[in-house]
Amino acid sequence: MVLVETRALVKQFGAFTAVDDISFSVKRGEVVGFLGPNGAGKSTTMKIVAGFLEPTSGQAFIAGHDSREDPIAARNHLGYLPEGAPAYPDMTVGAFLEFVAAMRGLSQARANERLAELAERIDLEEVWNRRIEALSKGFKRRVGIAQALVHDPDVLILDEPTDGLDPNQKHEMRELIRTLAPTKAIVVSTHILEEVEAICTRAIVIARGKMLADCTPAELLARAPARDPDVHQLVRTTRLEDAFRHITLEQAGS
Amino acid sequence: MDKVLLIFRREFAGYFATPLAAVFLAVFLGIASGMTFFVAGFFDRAQADMSAFFLWHPWLYLVLMPAIGMRLWAEERRSGTIELLMTLPVHPWQLVFGKWLAAWVFAGLALALTTPLWITVNVLGSPDNGVVLASYIGSWLMAGAFLAISACISALTKNQVLAFIGAVVAGFVFVMAGFDLVLSAVRPWAPDIVVQAVASMSFIGHFQRITDGVLEAPALVFFVSLIAFALWLNVQALDARKAA
Numbered sequence: 001m002v003l004v005e006t007r008a009l010v011k012q013f014g015a016f017t018a019v020d021d022i023s024f025s026v027k028r029g030e031v032v033g034f035l036g037p038n039g040a041g042k043s044t045t046m047k048i049v050a051g052f053l054e055p056t057s058g059q060a061f062i063a064g065h066d067s068r069e070d071p072i073a074a075r076n077h078l079g080y081l082p083e084g085a086p087a088y089p090d091m092t093v094g095a096f097l098e099f100v101a102a103m104r105g106l107s108q109a110r111a112n113e114r115l116a117e118l119a120e121r122i123d124l125e126e127v128w129n130r131r132i133e134a135l136s137k138g139f140k141r142r143v144g145i146a147q148a149l150v151h152d153p154d155v156l157i158l159d160e161p162t163d164g165l166d167p168n169q170k171h172e173m174r175e176l177i178r179t180l181a182p183t184k185a186i187v188v189s190t191h192i193l194e195e196v197e198a199i200c201t202r203a204i205v206i207a208r209g210k211m212l213a214d215c216t217p218a219e220l221l222a223r224a225p226a227r228d229p230d231v232h233q234l235v236r237t238t239r240l241e242d243a244f245r246h247i248t249l250e251q252a253g254s
Numbered sequence: 255m256d257k258v259l260l261i262f263r264r265e266f267a268g269y270f271a272t273p274l275a276a277v278f279l280a281v282f283l284g285i286a287s288g289m290t291f292f293v294a295g296f297f298d299r300a301q302a303d304m305s306a307f308f309l310w311h312p313w314l315y316l317v318l319m320p321a322i323g324m325r326l327w328a329e330e331r332r333s334g335t336i337e338l339l340m341t342l343p344v345h346p347w348q349l350v351f352g353k354w355l356a357a358w359v360f361a362g363l364a365l366a367l368t369t370p371l372w373i374t375v376n377v378l379g380s381p382d383n384g385v386v387l388a389s390y391i392g393s394w395l396m397a398g399a400f401l402a403i404s405a406c407i408s409a410l411t412k413n414q415v416l417a418f419i420g421a422v423v424a425g426f427v428f429v430m431a432g433f434d435l436v437l438s439a440v441r442p443w444a445p446d447i448v449v450q451a452v453a454s455m456s457f458i459g460h461f462q463r464i465t466d467g468v469l470e471a472p473a474l475v476f477f478v479s480l481i482a483f484a485l486w487l488n489v490q491a492l493d494a495r496k497a498a
Contacts, residue, residue, distance in 0.1 A: 013498070047337070050337075052496070053496055053497075054497040072344075075343040078341065080338075082338065082341075083334070084334055086337060089333070090272060091264075100342070102260050103261075103342045104343065
């Protein structure tokens with residue numbers, strides 16, 4: 001079942017085209033990784049799908065609802081973690097999540113049940129009564145994830161969920177995404193290539209607003225150019241890095 | 255409506271989460287009473303009314319209401335929380351109205367804290383309490399108009415200082431609309447009817463009629479429709495930023 005679909009999305013900021021004809025779809029059970037250099041249009045695409053920005057042309061659908069024509073229905077199926085995991089710094093973790101739950105229309109009983117579940121699953125119990133401004137980066141990120149999961153949505157859009165986390169926290173976040181994956185359609189953006197291999201069932205490479213690849217991580221690997229054994233590598237690269245560099249630099253050169 | 259109240263509650267509590275509320279209330283009460291007693295000469299007038307108190311409200315609000323309203327949207331945009339807010343399953347007008355309501359009730363709280371002055375006047379003499387009540391209502395409505403303008407301008411920027419300055423300038427035009435400073439800028443190029451229309455936008459004109467004891471429909475309609483219009487513009491500003 002297709003839960004996220006975009007059709008020929010284009011977003012222009014003045015004369016600059018940030019997103020250029022992007023079409024893809026994500027089914028339940030899939031975890032799609034958005035890969036690309038900084039400023040490639042990953043975040044802009046996610047903002048359009050989440051309904052925060054309107055596309056210049058094209059359409060985005062969440063669970064079959066057009067994000068522009070039927071925004072409320074689309075948003076009811078969506079959990080969104082914006083870049084940098086913003087949250088209200090003056091609220092406590094508990095108050096913030098209760099606010100989101102109420103805004104999402106959860107009944108008091110259902111909210112209590114969900115929040116208790118999330119607090120345990122995402123390990124927020126020890127900071128529940130602390131102000132968000134006093135939290136470490138890792139906890140802030142977790143609050144952002146919890147906020148996106150409050151209403152148990154079908155679709156998760158996570159903009160750089162592991163950015164700024166230490167290796168252990170990254171691992172936990174990836175495990176969480178893996179456990180959520182079977183029941184949801186998930187889109188994750190990252191520029192950490194190993195993450196794609198670790199959690200994604202599909203990778204979409206975007207650079208300069210254009211989609212350069214939409215394939216499985218294995219297929220992406222296969223696109224790495226053959227190494228010349230005589231050339232000494234100053235910095236060791238992985239095969240995935242080779243593929244990524246090959247695809248994105250080829251476009252830059254053309 | 256329950257979504258509006260949720261936004262209202264969060265936003266209203268937000269004022270008290272920092273020293274902002276305490277500082278604002280102290281400054282408001284300090285300036286309001288300073289103006290009343292020293293500038294307007296409350297005691298020298300030897301009259302049992304509160305016109306010396308209300309006289310300065312348009313000027314007081316011109317600076318203080320933008321200070322409450324500037325953060326409403328600019329802060330959300332700067333911190334990125336606007337992305338959370340605008341992707342929740344709510345209509346933008348619910349957000350706009352809830353936020354404005356929080357600022358307006360906060361302004362009402364500041365105004366309510368001036369009631370000791372009302373009590374004092376009643377102890378010293380016998381004022382026309384109907385006029386005083388009308389003036390309080392008029393003053394609160396005028397504060398609402400300043401706040402709606404501030405909120406609308408706050409939605410255009412992520413810089414609170416810019417939002418503040420923009421709101422003061424816009425408010426100044428409305429306060430001065432009945433005076434030559436503004437009218438002489440309009441008169442040379444606009445037909446008479448436009449000049450009259452601009453003059454009728456004067457906050458001071460409408461507010462003065464209320465404090466004179468005439469709580470009549472035109473002044474109330476003026477402030478209420480100005481608030482509604484500014485909040486509508488606020489929604490449009492949010493939509494425009496989406497498509498930008």
